[in-house]
Amino acid sequence: EAQVTQNPRYLITVTGKKLTVTCSQNMNHEYMSWYRQDPGLGLRQIYYSMNVEVTDKGDVPEGYKVSRKEKRNFPLILESPSPNQTSLYFCASSLSGTGHGYEQYFGPGTRLTVT
Amino acid sequence: AQSVTQLDSQVPVFEEAPVELRCNYSSSVSVYLFWYVQYPNQGLQLLLKYLSGSTLVKGINGFEAEFNKSQTSFHLRKPSVHISDTAEYFCAVSENRDDKIIFGKGTRLHILP
Numbered sequence: 001e002a003q004v005t006q007n008p009r010y011l012i013t014v015t016g017k018k019l020t021v022t023c024s025q026n027m028n029h030e031y032m033s034w035y036r037q038d039p040g041l042g043l044r045q046i047y048y049s050m051n052v053e054v055t056d057k058g059d060v061p062e063g064y065k066v067s068r069k070e071k072r073n074f075p076l077i078l079e080s081p082s083p084n085q086t087s088l089y090f091c092a093s094s095l096s097g098t099g100h101g102y103e104q105y106f107g108p109g110t111r112l113t114v115t
Numbered sequence: 116a117q118s119v120t121q122l123d124s125q126v127p128v129f130e131e132a133p134v135e136l137r138c139n140y141s142s143s144v145s146v147y148l149f150w151y152v153q154y155p156n157q158g159l160q161l162l163l164k165y166l167s168g169s170t171l172v173k174g175i176n177g178f179e180a181e182f183n184k185s186q187t188s189f190h191l192r193k194p195s196v197h198i199s200d201t202a203e204y205f206c207a208v209s210e211n212r213d214d215k216i217i218f219g220k221g222t223r224l225h226i227l228p
Contacts, residue, residue: 004158031214040124042205042220043159050214058215090158097214098207101147101166104216106158 002027004107006091012113013081021076021110023091031094032074033058033104034066036087043090049074050097081114088112117142117208121219128196129227136191136222138206148189149207150180153221159205165189176200198226 004025013019025032033048035058045058049068063085065077074093078085088111092104122137140146147166151159163174170182180191189206206219 033216035218040220042121043207043218045216045218048214056214059217092159098147098149098209098216099212099214101164101209103149103161103164104159106160108158 002105004091004093004105006089006107006110008110009108010111012115014115015082016080019078019081019112021078021089021091021112023074023076023107024072025074025093025105026072027093027095027105028071029093029095029105030071031097031102031104032068033092034064034074034076035090035092036060036085037090037109038087046076046089048097081112083114086112086114117146117210117217119206119208119217119219121204121206121222123222124220125223125225127225127227130198131195133194134192134196134200134224136204136206136224138189138191138219140187140189140206140208142187142208142210145211147209147211148180148182149209149216150174150178150189150191151205151207151218152176153203153205155202162191162204196224196226198228200224201226 034046035043047066049055091107094102094104150162165182209216
């Protein structure tokens, strides 16, 4: 089944403790992206990647890191999480970039709470 | 830089009544426009998209949207809603050849019995 998977689905952590949220897709998509969803703010793009070793900042990259060492994986890293990073996170992938009109396929989401 | 405004944060509508969810965007270049739907406790999925050509775009589940370049709008419509349409709807814009995408803040559609 074609899908985007994220792990973990739920995570509660403490301020400053490094964490990684994994994202994997099995559709051989070139483009992958991370978003955060907050009430009243909709989805905001954190980082995106057009291909292996190519990443770019979205609208809210501060406090996050990403890497794209393999085409199928695009982990999101919070080196020193803070409470304002408490949010619902979505990973998405598409055949190519949204600038070419391709639709994105979204993962199920990861709910992160930082205390 | 592009931006997206969804004019209503919540829209209540009676079952079997028509609905319109409004979306306006701003951009100085040509754009691609998308509507995504998020059902409760799920990720987003594509409803429809406008790339070029006919300004009336048909999507899944009976939804359609009309691209209006002069008014920079991409409103979503359905002639008769069902309880299963209860969800949050997001409009998104991506500029041609720019792979950054901007989402609106979302519109919650409440279907009243």
